[in-house]
Amino acid sequence: VLLLAQMWSRLLSPRVFVRAAFHWRTIYTMQLKTSEFKSLFTDGLNGIAELFEKHQYELRIAGGAVRDLLSGKRPEDVDFATTATPEEMKHMFQCAGIRMINNKGEKHGTITARLHNENFEVTTLRVDVQTDGRHAEVEFTTDWQKDAERRDLTINSMFLGLDGTLYDYFKGYEDLKNRKVRFVGSAEQRIQEDYLRILRYFRFYGRVALEPDDHEPETLAAIKENGCGLAAISGERIWVELKKMVVGNHAAHLLELIYTLELAQYIGLPPDGTVEEMKRVWQNAKEHSPKPMTILAALFHSPEEVEKMDLRLKVSKEEKSLALFLVKYRRELCKCKDEPDSLKPFTDFIIDSRELDTQSKVCELLKYQGEKKLLAELLKWSIPRFPVSGHDLRRMGITSGKEIGATLQKLRDIWKKSHYQMDKDELLSYIKA
Numbered sequence: 001v002l003l004l005a006q007m008w009s010r011l012l013s014p015r016v017f018v019r020a021a022f023h024w025r026t027i028y029t030m031q032l033k034t035s036e037f038k039s040l041f042t043d044g045l046n047g048i049a050e051l052f053e054k055h056q057y058e059l060r061i062a063g064g065a066v067r068d069l070l071s072g073k074r075p076e077d078v079d080f081a082t083t084a085t086p087e088e089m090k091h092m093f094q095c096a097g098i099r100m101i102n103n104k105g106e107k108h109g110t111i112t113a114r115l116h117n118e119n120f121e122v123t124t125l126r127v128d129v130q131t132d133g134r135h136a137e138v139e140f141t142t143d144w145q146k147d148a149e150r151r152d153l154t155i156n157s158m159f160l161g162l163d164g165t166l167y168d169y170f171k172g173y174e175d176l177k178n179r180k181v182r183f184v185g186s187a188e189q190r191i192q193e194d195y196l197r198i199l200r201y202f203r204f205y206g207r208v209a210l211e212p213d214d215h216e217p218e219t220l221a222a223i224k225e226n227g228c229g230l231a232a233i234s235g236e237r238i239w240v241e242l243k244k245m246v247v248g249n250h251a252a253h254l255l256e257l258i259y260t261l262e263l264a265q266y267i268g269l270p271p272d273g274t275v276e277e278m279k280r281v282w283q284n285a286k287e288h289s290p291k292p293m294t295i296l297a298a299l300f301h302s303p304e305e306v307e308k309m310d311l312r313l314k315v316s317k318e319e320k321s322l323a324l325f326l327v328k329y330r331r332e333l334c335k336c337k338d339e340p341d342s343l344k345p346f347t348d349f350i351i352d353s354r355e356l357d358t359q360s361k362v363c364e365l366l367k368y369q370g371e372k373k374l375l376a377e378l379l380k381w382s383i384p385r386f387p388v389s390g391h392d393l394r395r396m397g398i399t400s401g402k403e404i405g406a407t408l409q410k411l412r413d414i415w416k417k418s419h420y421q422m423d424k425d426e427l428l429s430y431i432k433a
């Protein structure tokens, strides 16, 4: 009885409780000392770090950058999280004479400080108190785990102290090592906080998972159940995610999944998209860095479907024009049956076209069609200059504009037939004759 009483009182003693809680809440998996990590410590970061330390605010690297560093990649942008409130940060930076730039993110707790020509985005730890599936109303906190809890995926929910200590509350590092993409806590809840996370899940699946189709059934069920929430997400945000997903790993599988889970209709893709064609095109193109639209174009039956997609996603003019081009020419502009090794039909098309970007569009077409050899040749080819000008014809006595136009066209055809070999004199000799 005495022993039990002793054990009980030890368990209840604050010291043990705090330590137990500490271990449960924070898993110090490792101390990161990679070269990618060390290379982040520029004069700017050292300056910022010193300032936070002096004021006794905690400062850690957060989210995507931690994920990238743990995968051995140098992150493209680094977000920082802190226990300091935006007001406290502003005060601190002002006193230290550090410039802050466009405080638009301030409502969500983000302050951007500029030091040694570098920008540092620092966000106050927060909980999302209310979300409408798109935007969140936030409340600041000093609890690191609470901030981790509101993040989308376990691999995106970690913090890294500037001394290299990893703060990982949801086994994100284990998931990253096991190539698993999981939502933090309830997938359904995380999705309902921001439906765009459905597409983020797919994008990160492409980045992290080794195999296609290695999803947790509950995750897919939550996605299917909540897919219609994507309807309220802006086209611009959807397009940013979709584009990245389509050029990542497992893109064909993920696009097919978008169809199986019946999400296509909510994100501007044709509801009965030609998935088999898309899978073929992806196989053809995946090793040749296709543009996102090259893969997506395979899903469309018609130019009308491209227009519909554009209305929803507001893609760029170039992207839309590539989609229309591929849908129009994917079967019309093909290699010549008699001379399968010749680029001729494609180069003629480029030369006849009046637009500057036709060559790059035709390259995408060759990726679409899986014409690897022709693609390699076209990448090396440059448009030869047609050697005759209107000026030359005028010098030869042709004065009417109409006649000049017609003659130039005739000479162009002869020049094309000569495989662009004839020079000016040879071509002009056709006029004399």
Ligand SMILES: Nc1ccn([C@@H]2O[C@H](COP(=O)(O)OP(=O)(O)OP(=O)(O)O)[C@@H](O)[C@H]2O)c(=O)n1
Binding pocket: 062, 063, 064, 065, 079, 150, 151, 152, 153, 156, 157, 194, 196, 197, 200
């Ligand atoms: N809908 C979202 C968007 C972002 N985040 C959180 O905010 C971090 C930063 O978001 P963002 O920069 O958009 O994505 P990254 O994960 O950094 O990915 P990337 O490398 O593409 O920037 C994410 O890691 C994640 O913790 C989230 O929980 N839900």
Ligand SMILES: [Mg+2]
Binding pocket: 064, 065, 077, 079
């Ligand atoms: Mg990021």
